[in-house]
Amino acid sequence: MKHLYFSLLLILFLSACSKRAEEPVYVIGVSQCSDDAWRTKMNQEMERELIFQPQMQLHIRQAMDNSELQCVQIDSFIREGVDLLIVSPNEAEEVKPAVTRAFEAGIPVVVADRRVSGDKWTAFIGGDNVAVGQLMGEWLCGLQEEFEEVNVIEICGLPGSTPAVGRHAGMMDRIRGCKHVHIVGSGMASWFKLDAERVTDSLLLLYPEANVIVAQNDQMAQGASVAARKNGRKMKIMGVDGISGPGGGIDAIVEGRIDVSATYPSRGDMVIQTAAKILAGEPFVRDTVLQTALIDAQSAKPIMLQADIMDHEIETFYALQNKMLHLGDEYEMQRIIIYGLVILVGLIVMIAVILFQVYEYRQRVRKEREINETKLAKQQHQLEKITAELALSRAQQQHFTEEHFMQRLEEQIDLRLSDPMLDVEKLAVEMGMSRTGLYRKVKAATGQSPVELIRHIRLHKAQQLLRSTDATVQQVAYEVGFSAANYFAKCYKEEFGISPTEDCKKSQPRTPNA
Secondary structure (H helix, E strand, O other): OOHHHHHHHHHHHHHOOOOOEEEEOEEEEEEEEEOOOOHHHHHHHHHHHHOOOEEEEEEEEEOOHHHHHHHHHHHHHHHOOOOOEEOOOHHHHHHOOOOOOOOHHHOOOOEOOOOOOOOOOOOEEEEEEEEHHHHHHHHHHHHHHOOOOOOEEEEOOOOHHHHHHHHHHHHHHHHHHOOOOOEEEEEEEOOHHHHHHHHHHHHHOOOOOOOOEEEHHHHHHHHHHHHHHOOOOOOOEEEEEOOOOOOOHHHHHHHOOOOOEEEEEEEEHHHHHHHHHHOOOOOOOOEEEEEOEEHHHHHHHHHHHHHHHHHHHHHHHHHHHHHHHHHHHHHHHHHHHHHHEEEEEEEHHHHHHHHHHHHHHHHHHHHHHHHHHHHHHHHHHHHHHHHHHHHHHHHHHHHHHHHHHHHHHHHHHHHHHOOOOHHHHHHHHHHHHOHHHHHHHHHHHHHOOOHHHHHHHHHHHHHHHHHHHOOOOHHHHOOOOOOOOHHHHHHHHHHHOHHHHHHHHOOOOOOOOO
């Protein structure tokens, strides 16, 4: 990492401060099929790589998951005469004619992510969707230790797209020999979270025996997770992409919303590197298949931390680039001023002026440094004082805050105990917290998740009612917020080791024999 950092710093310095001959500028047309998190990540990777390829300009257009619109945009790039075209097809066969027209017009075409059939393209860089599907199947086969029968609901992407076709085919090929794995239902959600939530909600009603969901991307996996929680179903959920950052699959794994994700690298940097080689007439790899891997809860957190570090480094690089460019502008201006002085007053006057300016500059820098150091010392002292006061205040309030937080939380749960729709989202709103913040605070205080705490309180309230009233098991179940008596009985037995009916009988006094 250090070597990369200093190498990039040197390149930025030399590119900003050295005078070099004008380089040719290549216009690169980028046709993205959509504007999701995965595409955004790929676009950012391509734009960052332009730091090393200043002779290239990107014009990015995205087709909003519309193959017809994407063909129109590709034809527009052809008419504009771009030097190279990067295409991530929405649907392979529908977009293929436009890709062919660009290739036959003499424009090099780099196909990224999703393949198009035939050979009318210059280079391909993307993942192996069949391999991703096989990894999904491998995970399903490995669930035998947890489930005697693995009953799977599959949430698919856009019909006809190569990822949807390849991932399904790979998964089916891998599970063919696993007799305990069954695909009980499937639905199309076109890669969107809300569509996946709606489709999964219907499928869960149709297939109550389902205990696992596999979705062909992380957004659909998160939508399926919302539907499962809404229906009170605890299920194993897998997605694909493994993107870090807010709303990405890695965050979803860390927060417990999905269980695993298969990585599907975007490698926008490699796409730009290949494009640069093609334009420069250098050798390049025509067909590059990116590898995939499985991310689970154990590996997600280190990956997320590493991604945060990389994002911070990239922000630092951009800041340095801006500073170096500014220094380059100042250098050019000073050079022009010096040349003017040579013409106007001659060599001797020019040297005197330069020496005087250098002296003044150093004096000004020295004085400004002294002033800044004094201000910094004062600010540091104030910061230390504020930090000490804040630490004392937090220490005094911490005990009160934690104790009253749990008291208020339990009061909120008790107030809505009979509401079967009470969930973590509503509870977080009432507590004035985010869902993630509530989860972490409850977990730290009780060792349970908010969902587990709600169920725990409901079941103990139910036990109290069964032992102290004449209410039936069904009445008690409804009273404590269970919408199904059978599910209530199952949870009750898991909590107390005895069914509610048996517990009720044990608590009733026996009539002595006559």
